[in-house]
Amino acid sequence: MDLNRPIILHETLGFGPNFVDLDRGLTNTTLVKEVIRKKINLENISEEMRVLYVALTRAKEKLIITGQVKDMEKSLKKWTELSAGEHVKILEGKVEKAGGYLDWIMSVLLKHKNFCAQRTDGKIYSLGDDVCVKLEIRSKKGILKDLSLNDAKPGGLFTLDTIKDETSAFEISQRLSHEYAFLDDTRKGSKISVTELKRLAQHMETEDIGDTLIKEETMERPAFLMKRTGLSAAEKGTAFHKVMQYIDFGRAGLDEIIMQLDGLVRDELIRKEEADAVDPMKVKKLLESDLGQRMAKADLENRLKREVKFLMNMEESEVMVIGVIDCYFEEDGKLILIDYKTDYVMSDDYTDVLVTRYREQLNYYKGALESITGLVTGEIYIYSVPNTREIQIF
Structure with missing residues (x-):
């Protein structure tokens, strides 16, 4: 930033x-x-x-660190100033003044009790025999001399003999011109969420159902904005999903639901502003609906599963699909899948809009669930929270 x-x-x-x-x-x-x-x-x-x-901390046997400075004397003076003082640690203000990793490392080494600040003939700064660290200061001229590159040009530049081995030249050429056979796969994400798949499919459809019909989810805002303006529509949807993850389906009275919301806040499962954003009456209508009664019975018999995360391979692809199923239960040997939707659809035919928009997503959920459980899916429902209505997909 x-x-x-x-x-x-x-x-x-x-x-x-x-x-x-x-x-x-x-x-x-x-x-x-x-x-x-x-x-x-x-x-x-x-x-x-x-x-x-x-x-x-990742080296297995030996760690070699290299660094470069323009003026060794000035750098040594700077490191000495950074490490000055009787404190064991480098002070916060001095850490901020450092110019990078090398300044941090050298200022810490200079504080070591065995560090010797006198330069020897070999241009080596020693930390003593009891420390397994050797600090070697080398000049550009010294490095070139050790490499026997006496014909080096000014500025440290030097030339290399051209490659005369035709075999080596051919091999290098082949490697440099190599094209990866699976280049297209490198442009694919290794994982993709069901929501992303749904959006991609919608983007490719010729018929656009319109951004004006359904309000899209947005990124979560900072806490200071939430306190001032309340939760956004997307954040309210997330709050409803959290409540449905923990709600007791057997306590469907309005007062009981309000007590449950207070309990979730007290147990720090949801925030107070999230509880305030959930309409207890809408929760009550869901629990009292025919689908809600079936869910309550399944919950009582320990057949109800909530917030089920899954990860699966797409057919004929290395891409992994990840998603979260809101709720499902087993009934008469078949799976009943429910997905809560908090979208506010500004259309009289909201049922058709929601089915069109989420059918593909729920098909992925269906495939994942059947793969996990080994059972077939008998029914799939969208529950529209704003409209307090269950919509059967099939």
């Missing part, structure tokens, strides 16, 4: 704008922006340190 932009954002601290004086034509930073800038910078440094730690 560019921290010098007029407005910078942070997921928990919010946004930090510049102060703009339109009358005087002046722009300046603000305290809020500087706090956010500081926070983001520290988080970036923390991530870079994590990456460095991973790199330094």
Whole structure:
């Protein structure tokens, strides 16, 4: 993220704008922006340190680190300043001043009690015999000399003899001109969600049912925006799905449902704003419907399964399909599949719209479920929450 932009954002601290004086034509930073800038910078440094730690702890036998500086004397002075002080750790402010991984590593080495800051004839800085680290400082001229490249051009450039071995030249040419046989597969995702498959299929259809009919899901917003403006339509849909994951189907009274919502908040299974976004009456109508009664009976007999995640291969493809089935139960040896939809459809024929939009998605669910259980699917339902109506696909 560019921290010098007029407005910078942070997921928990919010946004930090510049102060703009339109009358005087002046722009300046603000305290809020500087706090956010500081926070983001520290988080970036923390991530870079994590990456460095991973790199330094993966060697099996020996770890070799190389670094390059333009002026060794100036760099040594900088590292000494960074490591100065009696603190065991490098102070946070000094960590921020470092220019990269090499500055961090060298400033830490300089704090070691056995580190000797005197350069020897061999240009080696030693940490002592009891430390398995050797720090060797080499100049460009010294490296070229060791490689016996005395004819090196100014600036460290040198030439190599042309390849005279025709066999080697042919092999190199073949490798450089090689084309991967499965190039198309590299452009495919190794995993794709059922929702993504559904959207791809819709995009390819010649008949467009229209963005004006169904409101699409959006990315989850930062917490500070939720507190001020409430949940979006997509977030309310997620909240309803969470409630249906934990609700007791046998307690269908309105007061009982409200008590259950309070209990889910108390047990930290959902947030208070999510509970407030779920209409208890709509939950009640679902539980009291014919489908809800069948679900309650299945739940009582331990035949009801909720939020079932699956992963399967598509036919004749290496692509993995992932998805989550809202709810299903077994009845008379067959599977009954239910998918909750919270889309607000602005159309009188909302039933046809929902069936058209989600038929392909539910077919993937059907195939996955039958593959998992070994049973056939008897019925598939979409339950439209806004319309409090069950829609049978087949």
